[in-house]
Amino acid sequence: MKNLILLVALLISTWNVQAQSREKYYVKHLEFPKGATIDQKVDMAARLVPTPQQLAWQQMELTAFLHFGINTFTGREWGDGQEDPSLFNPSELDAEQWVRSLKDAGFKMVILTAKHHDGFCLWPTATTDHSVASSPWKNGKGDVVKELRAACDKYGMKFGVYLSPWDRNASCYGDSPKYNEFFIRQLTELLTNYGEVHEVWFDGANGEGPNGKKQVYDWDAFYKTIQKLQPKAVMAIMGDDVRWVGNEKGIGRETEWSATVLTPGIYARSGENNKQLGVSGMAKDLGNRSILENATELFWYPSEVDVSIRPGWFYHKEEDSKVKSLKHLTDIYFQSVGYNSVLLLNIPPDRRGLISEADVARLTEFAEYRKDAFADNRVKKGSKLWVASPGNTKTYQLKPRSEINTVMLQEDIAKGQRVESFTVEAETDGGWKKIGEGTTVGYKRLLRFPAIQAKKLKITIEGCRSKANISQVAAYYAPPLAEDVEKEDWNNLPRNTWKQISSSPLTIDLGKTVTLSAFTYAPDKGEAKPTMAFRYKFFVSNDGKSWKEVPTNGEFSNIMHNPLPQTITFGKEVKARFIRLEAVTLNGEPAQVDIGEMGVTVVGQTQPLAKDNEHLVYPEPDAHFILRPGDKHPGIAGWKFYTAHEFLQKDTKRGLPLGFIEHKGAHMSRTACVNNERCSRVEGGVLHIWSMEEPDSIDNGFDQKVKYSHGCYRSARPGSKDFWCRFTENMRIEIRFKRTNTQGFNDALWFMGNNNRPWPKNGEIDLLENPKKTVNQQAHFTLHSENHYAGVVGGGGSVTASIDLADMSQWNIYWLEWYPDRIVGGVNGQAYFEHLKGADGNDDWPWNDPSGFFLIFSTGISTDPNAWPGAIIPSEWDSNNPPSMFIDWIRVYINDDYKGEKAPKVKFY
Template identity: 60%
Template sequence: MRKITISGFWLFLLLLSACNQRANTYFEKKLTYPNILTSDQKVKLAAYVVPTQQQYEWQQLELTAFIHFGINTFTGREWGDGSESPALFNPTDFDADQWVSSLQEAGFKMIILTAKHHDGFCLWPTRTTTHSVASSPWRNGQGDVVRAVKEACDRHEMKFGLYLSPWDRNAESYGNSPQYNALFVEQLTELLTNYGEVHEVWFDGANGEGPSGKVQEYDWTRFYHVIDSLQPNAVKAIMGDDVRWVGNENGLGRETEWSVTPLQPSISEATLIENKKLEISPTADDLGSRDLIERSQSIYWYPSEVDVSIRPGWFYHPEEDHQVKSLASLVDIYFQSVGMNSVLLLNIPPDTRGRLHEADVERLRQFGSYIEKTFDNEKLIDGDIPWRARSGASREYNVIPDQTINTVMLQEDIRKGQRVEKFIVEGFINNQWVQLTEGTTIGYKRLLRFGNASPSKLRVTINDTRDIGNIKKVGAYFAAALEADIKEDQLTDK
């Protein structure tokens, strides 16, 4: 399998060849179309855009955790204004190992820490400002939250990522674009140099006024270069070009979620113009349809990350201790994120002690147990056999005898692109095929729930695909009913 980057006349010849034969040529992360291609050729070539190795490994994580912790934890605010005294930051029982172990036991594979939020307070002893832990009473000014969390992640073999807010409401240079960009690059360099391997760098899109009353113009190209130079294996998220925001903070993915999309991160006038011309943004319902691809000049492998908090707020507030999301809500979010070709980034905010609150930890434990119990109990006998599926093709799978199911999983081998546009799943019940569910895109993983059924076989039909679909796995499971679930009649194959 070849992955290439090429341009000009030779690209045109290669594209034309790929459109007219079964090619093993793939286009990693980005493809720019020659103007001469037809609409059908453009759609077909979209099937050959694939993730980078970093993007593929990121997608496999499935469950990642956001940790919002900082000066806001001690002021009760969500967005600080930068005037807060560092003396307020003083966790009484800080325990990064408790964070990591609680999350790991629940199945999470990476932690992303808010090293600096919009208030500008830095959780590491930076040389760029006194607005940091070094000016706090915590550990007599000798503490370093970033280091403590990174070392805990290393001890537990958990991946580590960093959120660094470009918006800084404390920095005097904010609004003086060259001066502040230099400060931000210095902060980014400190974080990516002094703490070992970083797997994800998360840039928020919030951009307001600083102390000067001016809005900053960020040098995204320069920021990207720093990351690529210092942490080449890290993915750049949200305002980065490796991972995109799903478009809401409610834990909701799209029913049709394409990782191949014409959408670009809005980091320059050129990308803003192109996105506007196509009438797309991270919040749009349609990010990858045939119509969009036909009208686009370039397409990208740009997968979705779903961020949502386990509580109403992103930072800890004691009055929300009884408002932790229910298990049923978290399971719904899992199906609507991981189950819709996305990675879930669930926020769990530490409290003023510097610990995850007991209510959050208990809910995480319940969530991890539910997911493990559901998906470790495979009901299909032969769902792991790879399948190259043309449009209209069907394949039957044997269900373990006398098993009840209400959930199916389909996966494409996204290393060969995302291709399936529509599929149905049927069960053989009482000597006839009964439709159980249907869907559009699959991508890395698609999960669908339906009423309890006890079929002897499943049949999957790939109705439409942009080229031969590479089905990696089909699975069937029983997901136990939760309080918020609507009970449905059970179908039995007798």
């Protein structure tokens, strides 16, 4: 009987495979028969598949865009074609540095802006003098395209070119036949002289406006040129292989069909077809059944999500501090690659011809985060193909003790895109729980949800076309990242002095006469709207009657696709009390600009500096500095770099930082339990430690049943394998730290002796000790020793100072300078504590012990309202945002006058 069942199963399996193989597939495009029913259309749509080139393109997932050219040297986003080629002179251009950095970050292809809208060509073209051949770079013998192609060959990176159809320099632009011939000659040079090209990128930008030059592009001829010269290349955006997602924010659709009704713009029938269906490239859904009902044809036309790592597309020095955070990039990844799209991330080389250090550091972080997040798939046998019919469910076993917050589903898109809806459930100790749902899957779908301990996963294909081919089910724990804090940094004159005189044109009385170096236009909420400004004139006045125009380029370039703040810097400073913006939209209509969308840069005027302005120490406090022993402190003279812990993902084990151990003890635990596994995690380069309420009472390891757990770390002891730093005199120690504003837990950064004497005989230095019986903004610096200890912060015998901070929930740099005869401490650029040896009767000076001190991080809590840490108030806790402290990095410097032993060789994290 058993053999019979196996035989029947084998026959059914064979029949299914044969049935699949007998399916008729439509490659890239299909036309529905006249009078086809919706069921017939759905069946055909299920069998639309990509070309081999489209499939290979989708599997790359990450592509890099390199916006580089004359705009890099003018500071503009859109050049006007009148630029002097002599401006182009990258002093250290290194295409290998570009490709090496991008490959290390996980990118598979590089696309270069060989020509942007200004018409300046990065190769020595025979079509125009507006190129590198007319520049001083390499005495006019340089070729950026050639150097990048060689670098791609060396590092095994695929290569693509961006060639702007819009050319503001070419005199023949607007003479359609003549310019099309000109453009095809440029295209032919790029596709003939530089080896294999994998992607050709055309965009649809054309800012000429209603009265500008009229150019009708011969897309059919362009397309045939590519097919002839580079038949394996995909044609993107203004092509029929790859589709623009519809925005430049890096956000894809939750319902993303690669099998779409949208007719590519290069086809003459596209306008009529898309209008009839009521769809555009920015529609929320481009392939559901209701849209199929009226469609006459279908295209395999997958989406590409393009976004820049900076606010602008070209490099601007002032944006070095505005590189997208790891949290922002990670969200983009989940909403692009995780939404069945390819992410095209722009990383613009700077004026040296290098990808900037800030961008490389962020790319490294981004790569390390993805590697850590997707290193451990918790699903067993998730890669076995599952052919699912509508309503089918499949259960997957997870590895033991699986904590997950991310599920990945993939379809075998070589057999079409078929899933229309699905749900995901997880089995926990409390039974099955629904943790997510979605519509389309396609090549890859990533679902995020609050972390959960699970034993099994259950996937249900609620709806699909024909039978879905699920090629992969996976589950991971992706470390959560702290939310970004947005700030307005493009206006430094408080608006409470401003008065709006008129709205059309926008005229403002600033309230006093000031010297201006720039103004900023920032579209409301960063959202595009038909009424926003495109072309403009900017005027100033001292009396509101006599006006003078300030010379500018007069254009908010690319504002309709990238509606972020644009700062216009003046050629020279101007004095004014009144300002006026006369602006029109892309269509030439009067623009509507609100007073809140305007900002000014006043010379000599800065935002009021709070005590906790960390920029007083580091210009870019959150930047990942590449430091080596002996480097000077970037902001404080007299100190040289010694060692650091940056809490990078590569320096963790199971999400916890190397170089530290769990610091248990009756004193630390009090009426709680120290448990770093449950109460801490390295998240995107930040050590996050929290306190939490347990579901039931637990043993804290000291014969007490407790309801609360918290995290507590100490640096590894000298001699141990994870030892990395001995904290002692002649050092400057900096810790970048923030905390949540939650009552009832004590966040602390402490130094205690390594010599194993009973505490407090060895002394203690509290860099930050903040008992929070009530929410306050005070950080305390305390020194205890054997003869000077009272057990209470600020109590008799202790040497204590406090400082009021503007907001401890924002990042601050807490520091101390540790000398043989004194110790100084402070926050950011301000010292608030100094204690001299022997002062206040403190003669036992405990911190010169050769064993040095170790460092402790703790989020101690207490259930005793009168206790030193402060009483917990569970009713005020948010389980999704527990009382937490965050450590971004620790950096240690030694003094130039240090006469003791040389800094020992230790680990750098």
